[in-house]
Amino acid sequence: MCVKAILESYETLGFVNKIDEHHFPSRESINQILIFLKELLFPGFFNEKISTVKDIPDITEQRVSFIIDRLVEEVYKCLAWEKKETPYDKDSINEQCYKIVYALIQEVPLLRSKLKKDAISISSGDPAANNITEVVLAYPGFQAILVYRIAHFLYNHKIPLIPRLMSEIVHGDTGIDIHPGAKIGESFCIDHGTGVVIGETTVIGDNVKLYQGVTLGAFSVPKNNSNIKRHPTIKDGVTIYAGSTILGGETIIGANSVIGGNVWLTDSIEKNTKVYLSDHYRRVEKKVIKVNND
Amino acid sequence: MCVKAILESYETLGFVNKIDEHHFPSRESINQILIFLKELLFPGFFNEKISTVKDIPDITEQRVSFIIDRLVEEVYKCLAWEKKETPYDKDSINEQCYKIVYALIQEVPLLRSKLKKDAISISSGDPAANNITEVVLAYPGFQAILVYRIAHFLYNHKIPLIPRLMSEIVHGDTGIDIHPGAKIGESFCIDHGTGVVIGETTVIGDNVKLYQGVTLGAFSVPKNNSNIKRHPTIKDGVTIYAGSTILGGETIIGANSVIGGNVWLTDSIEKNTKVYLSDHYRRVEKKVIKVNND
Amino acid sequence: MCVKAILESYETLGFVNKIDEHHFPSRESINQILIFLKELLFPGFFNEKISTVKDIPDITEQRVSFIIDRLVEEVYKCLAWEKKETPYDKDSINEQCYKIVYALIQEVPLLRSKLKKDAISISSGDPAANNITEVVLAYPGFQAILVYRIAHFLYNHKIPLIPRLMSEIVHGDTGIDIHPGAKIGESFCIDHGTGVVIGETTVIGDNVKLYQGVTLGAFSVPKNNSNIKRHPTIKDGVTIYAGSTILGGETIIGANSVIGGNVWLTDSIEKNTKVYLSDHYRRVEKKVIKVNND
Structure with missing residues (x-):
């Protein structure tokens, strides 16, 4: 039955x-x-x-x-x-x-x-x-x-x-999730790589280096946007550290720039630029140490 | 021997x-x-x-x-x-x-x-x-x-x-690590997905979309807390972008809200809300270009 | 042919x-x-x-x-x-x-x-x-x-x-990517683990707990730096939450410290310290609700 x-x-x-x-x-x-x-x-x-x-x-x-x-x-x-x-x-x-x-x-x-x-x-x-x-x-x-x-x-x-x-x-x-439609130049390096996502309309130049967890992605869009460029352009010689998320079809990371880890980027970055999370975003506290562990 | x-x-x-x-x-x-x-x-x-x-x-x-x-x-x-x-x-x-x-x-x-x-x-x-x-x-x-x-x-x-x-x-x-105990509604979407973690007491509504690297997790707690709700609640229609970490059993993401990427959230967010990393956390510097590469 | x-x-x-x-x-x-x-x-x-x-x-x-x-x-x-x-x-x-x-x-x-x-x-x-x-x-x-x-x-x-x-x-x-050269103490815990990277010259004490997506990594360096310590030291009893990136051979996370998720760390942290992303980095907006969905 x-x-x-x-x-x-x-x-x-x-x-x-x-x-x-x-x-x-x-x-x-x-x-x-x-x-x-x-x-x-x-x-x-x-x-x-x-x-x-x-x-x-x-x-x-x-x-x-x-x-x-x-x-x-x-x-x-x-x-x-x-x-x-x-x-x-x-x-x-x-x-x-x-x-x-x-x-x-x-x-x-x-x-x-x-x-x-x-x-x-x-x-x-x-x-x-x-x-x-x-x-x-x-x-x-x-x-x-x-x-x-x-x-x-x-x-x-x-x-x-x-x-x-x-x-x-x-x-x-x-x-590592590279869409077969992405355009990727020569001498491409992905280090460690777990969690890397490279979307369908991404364009990557030569000598680019990505670390683990980097997303080159799209905004969540209606399906009828499938024929426009939805993913970023990464120019020659760029390095992107672990866990950064870079979104959008008009986002361009200029040549030889360095993007630090854990960055959220939805706008373009000029060439020869470094972008990092600054220190003042941090909250640092002393832990309360319990005298008696019971 | x-x-x-x-x-x-x-x-x-x-x-x-x-x-x-x-x-x-x-x-x-x-x-x-x-x-x-x-x-x-x-x-x-x-x-x-x-x-x-x-x-x-x-x-x-x-x-x-x-x-x-x-x-x-x-x-x-x-x-x-x-x-x-x-x-x-x-x-x-x-x-x-x-x-x-x-x-x-x-x-x-x-x-x-x-x-x-x-x-x-x-x-x-x-x-x-x-x-x-x-x-x-x-x-x-x-x-x-x-x-x-x-x-x-x-x-x-x-x-x-x-x-x-x-x-x-x-x-x-x-x-993608979904604990079998999690409660997940209809029409659930995980895109790319590497690194997604959904903990045992998570509750997810209908039409929710998660990108890669999203954690719906718990604080590190003693083992005897295993019977209380330790993981967040995600209401209908929420979208969460890559690499965000949302922790805690009392954390609720309200319906139709959008959480940007790389966010660390341990408190609740109202419905119909967007939460992103703001720009002023960034440090942007020009790279020192060496004239002589020797 | x-x-x-x-x-x-x-x-x-x-x-x-x-x-x-x-x-x-x-x-x-x-x-x-x-x-x-x-x-x-x-x-x-x-x-x-x-x-x-x-x-x-x-x-x-x-x-x-x-x-x-x-x-x-x-x-x-x-x-x-x-x-x-x-x-x-x-x-x-x-x-x-x-x-x-x-x-x-x-x-x-x-x-x-x-x-x-x-x-x-x-x-x-x-x-x-x-x-x-x-x-x-x-x-x-x-x-x-x-x-x-x-x-x-x-x-x-x-x-x-x-x-x-x-x-x-x-x-x-x-x-989970642990280089065989890393030195790791007793009672080591990796929870969930997808995306964890532990580099070759990392030193980890006893009773350390890492969540998914944690990088203990190196700066992108020329290859001839292969004999120096390039990755961090994590002391006994440290907990590091999901998606944090900790880089550099001189970076030391002191004993029993707690590092929150999505943190980018390239400097040392004293023992018994908590480090989190603070709230003021966030941009929170109401979503524009379309009255007419056409």
Whole structure:
């Protein structure tokens, strides 16, 4: 009887993904592809099994063909699902899928060199980082930027669902939430990173460094504002310390400025400026020490 | 010799969970059940394999019977473990377990309609959300609310350990920490969400929106204060921006008020009020630009 | 053709970990060892299968020998990889590996008693914690301290890469980022914990309590400052509320002081002192209520 009521709820409320109707990728299917993409970018860094030198060409070929097969399938689902209300030509969508996925694979060498710059930037800004290998292996800021650069590529090719799924998977892994639509320059550094949020229309220059808990966000707005710039612009060389919240599409942080921690900013800051919480906001009291602890 | 010392430590210090003595669920056993519950609520959204329309009734039946078998077993462990110091009747505990687990399964259609309202609320407050499907698939705020609504049901039925294990599993996945005891109204929205903490005696109305890093917490108090209200009350329609900390059982945020980011609040705020960090707390300085970078 | 360009990028840019050249542990290999170490410390708490009383001695012996075999192998990789530019004696490195790993296994009973103190401290400071078992099973603060105490042991024995990998794995699980180099006293409590960052040269006394989002961090400095103390000192009995940022190697928070939430601190605070954001930093406005919602 329970089961009957549940099946009825599937009929009336929906929210059931069925392979033989218009359907979309499950979260886990995108996760599997992401694992292969990370291993293609940095062989031997993440998975338990490390290859020999001799095996790398074959394994790379297998990885590439696995990614193409699986990602074409999932991209197809997304594009067909998006057009589900209107007639569409299966062959032309299929062709489009192959084009996009091949383009991503061709981007791999460029992605690797961009990511090397990010890793160098993270390593050189962190006295606790012993070397770049450690950054690629272990640092969550690097993981989040890695997945962002893949997801941003797919976002630019107007794939629905998959870019956001990728960014939310790495958000779950790292606590760093970079919307795939954000525009981020070279040599980007996120240190520690838990709680960082970078919204869809954020624009970030080169050599920017963010600490944990920094929000580059939007004001709570009605949904029809989705086509205007809602998130800030951060110019080259800016550093923003832990826990600062910077909101608004017209807010610009000028080049080489430094924003201290725990700051709430909804207006622009000129270049070469430091902004901190001043001391006079503090209330300092002596604790009442109980003589008798009973 | 090492092993002997370790076994001795098991004897003297305890902290060993043994299947043939009074024992309790392991973390992984609850995780497995949660995966099945999520798939029962939203078939095809999370696991890699998506069913056909024809298979859904059988698969649903299998899922329900798996969940009943496994959850009854784990709930039994918890209830017997809780009573380990006193004699108890195995049959009556067993009967109680079945009642609670059946009640949870019967709640599934209602949970689905509550969660649909939450998803609509998240989607309509977020210009970056393309549709409700994306919210259910990918958004951590939705995942956390989903698990909270299950855990809260079990908490209300006075099951020990399992509700907290569930909430900590999704806390690990999303960075959002909602105590299963909190009372939360309809159409609840958490955006981004990393770092959100909602304490055990928090009361939240309808149509409330929280951003990442918001704490609805308690003052550090002695443990014997566990039966009084220690966490705030948030009335209908309130929005709280990133990183604000609101503490105390008598703190009430009035309906439709807006709390800006990075605010520290330990007193009540009237309805229809905006509270922000003012500008005069800031120290703004020009950076000293070194002419010679050597 | 794609594959060829990718293989060329492996040659020119590097970042490929090959089993038959100088190589290092993958992230997943360290994760597997950590799972066994946690199960050795608290049998039956984390993995799905719980042992019988009778099986525990054999299972413990198997766990110990698995950990020794696997960890010696990974420690060897790290030490050889670190010396890759200079000639080294394989046998002497191998001997060193066994010594360190045996020392870790011998530390297990002491680690268990230290961790019991941490769990008691977490439980007694939290009215929502029903008992110590729940803390060990479910609390992320406890998980992070558990892994920190293992990683700190290996860090003190100058193992490269592995301690940081361990701390980043649990950072991913819990949102709590404790550098393995930090020095932390007894009965340490982290409540909720998402977003906590504790830097490499931090020194923390006994009975300290941190809430979520607390940063004990460093100023952004050039990399050559890596040998000086860059992170704060927190004396015995201090409590720090959610989201406070405390930076700098000369910053000392005196014993038994209380730091409120959302505070930005870059100077020292005397003992027995309370520091809060004062009220006069706030801007409070009535919301403009639209009479007509069109």
